[in-house]
Amino acid sequence: MRPGRLKRRRRPRPGVRYTLIIVTLIALVVLVQFLVHVARTDPRDTRRIAERELQLNTLQPGERVVRSVSVFKRPALDYFRATRGLLVLTDRRLLYLGLEPRDLLAAPDLPPTFEERDFPLDTLVRVSAGRTFFGIARAVVINTPNEKLRLGVPSAAWSGADVLITQMSARYVRAVVSTAQQGAFLASVDAQRREVEAARRKPQYYTVRRGDALGGIATIWNTTTDRLRTWNKLSDNKIRVGQVLMVRPAL
Numbered sequence: 591m592r593p594g595r596l597k598r599r600r601r602p603r604p605g606v607r608y609t610l611i612i613v614t615l616i617a618l619v620v621l622v623q624f625l626v627h628v629a630r631t632d633p634r635d636t637r638r639i640a641e642r643e644l645q646l647n648t649l650q651p652g653e654r655v656v657r658s659v660s661v662f663k664r665p666a667l668d669y670f671r672a673t674r675g676l677l678v679l680t681d682r683r684l685l686y687l688g689l690e691p692r693d694l695l696a697a698p699d700l701p702p703t704f705e706e707r708d709f710p711l712d713t714l715v716r717v718s719a720g721r722t723f724f725g726i727a728r729a730v731v732i733n734t735p736n737e738k739l740r741l742g743v744p745s746a747a748w749s750g751a752d753v754l755i756t757q758m759s760a761r762y763v764r765a766v767v768s769t770a771q772q773g774a775f776l777a778s779v780d781a782q783r784r785e786v787e788a789a790r791r792k793p794q795y796y797t798v799r800r801g802d803a804l805g806g807i808a809t810i811w812n813t814t815t816d817r818l819r820t821w822n823k824l825s826d827n828k829i830r831v832g833q834v835l836m837v838r839p840a841l
Contacts, residue, residue, distance in 0.1 A: 636660075636674040636689050643704055644676060644687055654681045657757065659750045661730065661741040663688055663705075664722065673705055677730060677741055679754050684709040684717070684732070686741065709734065713765045717758035719751075730755065794838040798829050811837040 601767040636661045637660055649655070664702040675688035689704040707731045709715045720731035722742040730751050743751045781782060796807060804827040808815045815827060829835070 624690070637676065638677045639702055640687050640689050640704075643689075643702075644678060644685075648687055648706065649680070649686065650682070655680070655706055656680055657750065657754045659730070659754055660747045661686070661688075661743055663739075672694075672742075677754065679735075679757060682771060683711060684715065684758065686732075686739070707739065711758075711761050711765065713762065713769055715758075716762060717755055719755055791841040793836055793840045796835050796837045798831055798835060799832040801829050802829065803827075804829055807835065807837065813837065 641658075644658075646656075659677045660674070660677075661677045662674045664672045671691045673688040673690050673753065675686065678685040678687065686705070686707040686709075690703045690705055692700070692702075714735055716732070716733040718731050720729045720740060721727070722729045727745070728748055728751070729740050729741045729742045732741070794811070796811065798807075804815050804818055804824075807829075808818055818824070818835060818837065819827070820838060
C-alpha cells in the first residue's frame with residue numbers, strides 16, 4: 591500500500607446485511623410477544639386477591655394474623671413470571687400464600703389459583719434474610735429439614751419483612767428454651783420412674799411391732815403365712831417384737 595493512501599472499509603454483502611435485519615426484526619417481535627405474555631399473565635391487584643383468599647379460605651377459626659408481608663417467588667425455569675402473594679405470621683403458624691400467574695390461553699373469568707404452604711412455629715423452622723435467585727432483590731429465606739424456600743420482598747415492603755424475621759427469631763429462641771426445659775422435665779420424670787421401678791424390684795421388709803401376728807402381717811402384704819415362713823426360714827408362726835421379716839422377695 592502506498593504511503594498516504596487510505597484503506598477503504600469493505601461493506602458487508604447485501605445478503606449478510608438483509609439477514610442481520612431480518613434476525614433483528616424477529617428478535618424484536620419475540621421480545622414484544624414475551625413482554626405482552628408476561629403482562630397479561632401477571633394478575634393485577636395481587637395483594638387484594640391474596641388477602642381475600644387468606645380471610646375467606648385459609649385462616650382457621652380463631653386464628654389471628656400477627657404480621658403480613660408482600661412477597662414473590664421466581665422459579666429458575668420461568669423467572670419472569672413470578673408468583674406473587676403474602677407471607678403471613680399468625681399466632682399459630684407461618685403461612686405463604688402465592689397467587690400463581692394466569693395461563694395466557696385461559697378464560698378471563700377463570701378463578702385464580704393459589705400456592706399455599708404453612709410452617710409450624712417450632713425449632714425445625716428457621717427464618718433469615720437473604721437474596722433472590724439472581725441476587726437482585728432481598729428475600730426472606732425459610733429453612734426446614736427438608737427444603738429451603740426463598741421469597742423475594744419488594745423494596746417498599748422490606749421493613750415489614752425485617753420485623754417478621756425478628757419476630758420469628760424471637761419465637762425460635764423461645765421454642766428452643768421451651769424444648770430444653772421440657773426435655774429436662776421429661777428426663778427428671780424418667781429418672782424418678784426408674785427409681786420407683788428399681789425400688790419396686792427390691793425385696794420388702796417389715797419390722798414386727800407389739801400386737802402383730804404372722805397371719806395379720808400376711809394379710810396386710812397380700813401374701814400367706816406359708817410364704818412368710820419360707821422366706822424367713824421360720825419353723826412356726828411365732829414372731830417377736832423387733833424381728834425383721836421379709837414380706838416380699840426381690841422381683
